[in-house]
Amino acid sequence: MSALFPALDARSLAVPSDRPALRCGTDTLTYAELARAAGSLAVRIGGADRVAVWATPSAHTAVAVVAALLAGVPAVPLNPRTGERELAHILGDSAPGLVLAGPGDVLPAGLAGLPRIDVELTPADGSAAAEAVTEPVAEPDDDESPALIVYTSGTTGPPKGVVLSRRAISASLDALADAWAWTGDDVLVHALPLFHVHGLILGILGPLRRGGEVRHLGAFSVEGVARELGAGGGTMLFGVPTMYHRIADALAGDPRLGDALAGARLLVSGSAALPVHDHERITAATGRTVVERYGMTETLMNTSVVPGSGPRPGTVGTPLAGVGLRLVDEDGSVLGGYDGETVGEVQVRGPNLFSGYLNRPDATAEAFDDGWFRTGDMAVREADGSVRLVGRKATDLIKSGGYKIGAGEIENALLDHPGVLEAAVTGEPDPDLGERIVAWVVPTDAAKPPAEAELTEHVAGLLAPHKRPRVVRYLDALPRNDMGKILKKALPVPLSTGDGRA
Incomplete structure (x- = not known):
């Protein structure tokens, strides 16, 4: 065997x-x-x-x-x-x-x-x-x-x-x-790249290990998803937020797509956070919730929302079987308790971990803390143990006014505003606050972008006043990689235009 x-x-x-x-x-x-x-x-x-x-x-x-x-x-x-x-x-x-x-x-x-x-x-x-x-x-x-x-x-x-x-x-x-109760009876539909763990290991090797079927669209299209999940009999869909955003946009004018999604057993999103607004639009139109999971190349999959547990926008679920997960403070202490507010670095261990970096024993040793892999991801844990990612330690942890703030939760709040199509949040030096929160926004209507004050008040009302952006910069598009992840280091150097536009 x-x-x-x-x-x-x-x-x-x-x-x-x-x-x-x-x-x-x-x-x-x-x-x-x-x-x-x-x-x-x-x-x-x-x-x-x-x-x-x-x-x-x-x-x-x-x-x-x-x-x-x-x-x-x-x-x-x-x-x-x-x-x-x-x-x-x-x-x-x-x-x-x-x-x-x-x-x-x-x-x-x-x-x-x-x-x-x-x-x-x-x-x-x-x-x-x-x-x-x-x-x-x-x-x-x-x-x-x-x-x-x-x-x-x-x-x-x-x-x-x-x-x-x-x-x-x-x-x-x-x-x-x-x-996921994934069996050989499932037919998986996806259009993910095959050089990455999401598309290759989960999307190709996963169905073949179960004895099921995989249908790769070649290139993503809403029409292809509707066809393969509908008349094609697909039971599962894997995608990234960009794909689900396009699906959500198309649902209002395509009843066939809504029926196809409603008939699927499992909709899974990964590689980046799916905005709450897209979660809500898909659920409202289909009755289905999109399940998010969390993994990375070095760890494969760490957590997942349990299908059927109800809508959980903003979280990536609880640790999978065999995966140990902890949050660690900057001083190296392990954070106890699940208060939904205290931010720490995610560290994991288990049989899902990689063996090491090829030809890089130094980098391998640096990546581990007494057997725990340092993911570099920052998160909080909710009362039920669910993990809510708030950003990357290197680029998304903002220390402002004595608070440790995760960029991810501010981005989700901005995306909840109807005038925001895309959003990224970064920190930059501030003489008073240490770092100030900067929002990079792609407006839904480029001719009528939401006012800076409107966006900052929107975030303060959803989260807390200290988490509001101090600066809003408007862009035509955000730089992204092949998996749809925002490349914050590729954001433009801000210009002093006077109108917040970079």
Whole structure:
């Protein structure tokens, strides 16, 4: 019985071999076809130290990663949009011996020196892939062996390679299965990138581990979501806040979309906080609540809202099975009690944690505190133990007037104003307060932005006077990465325009 994918073991009767396993665009593979394609490729790459995977949103990427896991060869997913310098760093650091890509993929010059293997979805008789395997491939039985090396975004320096073991992947997926009642009967729909843990591990490996089906849209569209959750019979949807915002915008004019969402068993949002306003619009139109969960590359999944527990906008739920979570003050003391107000850094431990940073023992040691991983995320805990994230320690903890304030809760308050489309909050030096709160706002109507006083009073009324922005700057758009996260370090240097516009 295979460690990660029981349904791909030819000796297993857990899943019929003719059941669909994955569909990406026009490409569809049953479990038997996936086992043949991935098994054939696994034999061809067996013995390699590492392989790079050109991670397009395609069935070829899914087959390539599954093949590497079957072969016990660590895979390095490559973001096709990575720039020349960053790609060179990743290749130099991880030193893959091969690159796996779809037959039609055009690779950048930086990959020219690596031997290339084109991933075949249906190996033709007589091809190298078809001839490579005659017996089912047996997965490695060492749970601690590296499975994936996923590179961080590099916001605080060159990207670091996060080494994820088979143990971490299986533990995290099984904890989610327990929390979400995720089974082989589920059909997951998503359009997330396949070079990141959200789209690849949760969105591809998760359904395959359960023996279920995954349908990747290739590119996100509201129409695709409605189709696959409606007539397509999808039961689960994974997305990021940008996707759910577009869904919420479209609901008023698309009854078919509302019906499709209402028929889904589970709607999950992650990678960033989903604004309360979008939670409310989706629930009002469909009767469904969007479940938020919290994880990161180094830890995989840490917490989740329990489906059916009622609307919990603003929280990411309670720790998953096997995950230890604590909040730690700046002086290193562990915060006790759940008062919903005291801010501390989230630290976690458990079988879901990564093995370390590739070639960076110094960074690995620095990341841990007596076995607890320092996430750098700041949070409070509600009375029931739910975690409410308020920002990142490096960029989102604002010390103003003697208070420690999380930028995230102010951003959610701003997004609750109908005149605000997008919002980011930062701190900047202030001679009186230490730091003053600065709001960066994209207005719903650029021609009629809400007045600064209106926004500051709105926040003060929802939260507290000391949490109101002291400065409001208006933008046409906020800088974001591929997963929709706001890049605060890319916000423009403010100009003295006199009208608050940067």
